[in-house]
Amino acid sequence: xxxxxxxxxxxxxxxxxxxxxxxxxxxxxxxxxxxxxxxxxxxxxxxxxxxxxxxxxxxxxxxxxxxxxxxxxxxxxxxxxxxxxxxxxxxxxxxxxxxxxxxxxxxxxxxxxxxxxxxxxxxxxxxxxxxxxxxxxxxxxxxxxxxxxxxxxxxxxxxxxxxxxxxxxxxxxxxxxxxxxxxxxxxxxxxxxxxxxxxxxxxxxxxxxxxxxxxxxxxxxxxxxxxxxxxxxxxxxxxxxxxxxx
Numbered sequence: 520x521x522x523x524x525x526x527x528x529x530x531x532x533x534x535x536x537x538x539x540x541x542x543x544x545x546x547x548x549x550x551x552x553x554x555x556x557x558x559x560x561x562x563x564x565x566x567x568x569x570x571x572x573x574x575x576x577x578x579x580x581x582x583x584x585x586x587x588x589x590x591x592x593x594x595x596x597x598x599x600x601x602x603x604x605x606x607x608x609x610x611x612x613x614x615x616x617x618x619x620x621x622x623x624x625x626x627x628x629x630x631x632x633x634x635x636x637x638x639x640x641x642x643x644x645x646x647x648x649x650x651x652x653x654x655x656x657x658x659x660x661x662x663x664x665x666x667x668x669x670x671x672x673x674x675x676x677x678x679x680x681x682x683x684x685x686x687x688x689x690x691x692x693x694x695x696x697x698x699x700x701x702x703x704x705x706x707x708x709x710x711x712x713x714x715x716x717x718x719x720x721x722x723x724x725x726x727x728x729x730x731x732x733x734x735x736x737x738x739x740x741x742x743x744x745x746x747x748x749x750x751x752x753x754x755x756x757x758x759x760x761x762x763x764x765x
Contacts, residue, residue, distance in 0.1 A: 521550035522548070522549045522572055523550050523568075523569055523572070524550065524571070524573075524574060525552055525553050525555065526538065526551060526574050527556075527558070528556070528574075529552075529579045533603075533624070534556075538554075540626060546632060551665070552564075552568045556685070558582035558584070559581065562590070573588075573591070573598050573641065574601050574603050575601070575602050578605075588617075589616045598618060601619055601635075604621075604622075607699070626739075642712065655669070656668055657692075657694055659692045660695070666692070674722045674743070674744045674745055675718040675745075676698060676701055677717075679715070688745070698715070698717060709719075710758055710761075712751045712755050713751060716749050717749065718740060719742070722744060723740060723741075724741045725741040726740055726756070727740075727741060738751040738756055740748070740759055
């Protein structure tokens with residue numbers, strides 16, 4: 520069944536381009552139920568038309584996209600939101616209103632299709648009585664784009680100089696934040712193995728002793744999804760072993 524989509528953008532050319540991109544996406548298929556050039560038009564169409572996804576611009580005359588998204592959240596069965604904008608600096612605000620994804624213009628078909636697949640997954644979870652929104656995630660901003668990285672996909676977080684390396688099975692991201700803040704917020708998902716690293720509790724597969732000719736004997740943790748092994752401090756050894764057993 521096709522995903523029913525409303526395109527909201529104050530530029531007619533942008534709406535036309537989005538229609539073209541959607542027509543090229545096959546997994547999932549989409550059905551554009553309408554277009555709107557501002558928030559008032561969009562709200563009217565949403566109330567009159569069955570709409571599952573709103574592709575929403577941020578900067579529009581009158582009510583902006585963030586405000587509209589916040590209003591839609593109050594609906595009994597709100598459509599999913601994916602922001603499409605030329606302004607990457609609004610990503611954090613966008614995810615605060617539970618947007619599923621945030622695309623920066625010019626949008627590539629491959630990236631749009633990824634967003635559509637996320638929408639289908641999130642909506643399936645809601646209908647099945649699962650989570651009421653997108654999974655917990657970090658908002659990664661690098662090279663002029665913003666990306667939502669689900670915490671469940673992260674294998675480890677490692678502080679290096681002023682930034683944190685966020686490692687998933689597929690790639691590394693650079694995150695601007697404090698490791699201690701992430702530890703306090705997500706201690707249910709990550710365990711500290713060293714002063715500079717947190718690892719996913721679900722990814723811990725073994726704690727192994729090793730011998731180093733310079734540093735002497737020590738411990739490392741083996742993780743699912745990566746070959747790299749991280750050092751475990753003696754202070755954190757008991758907590759890591761507990762994560763392994765749990």
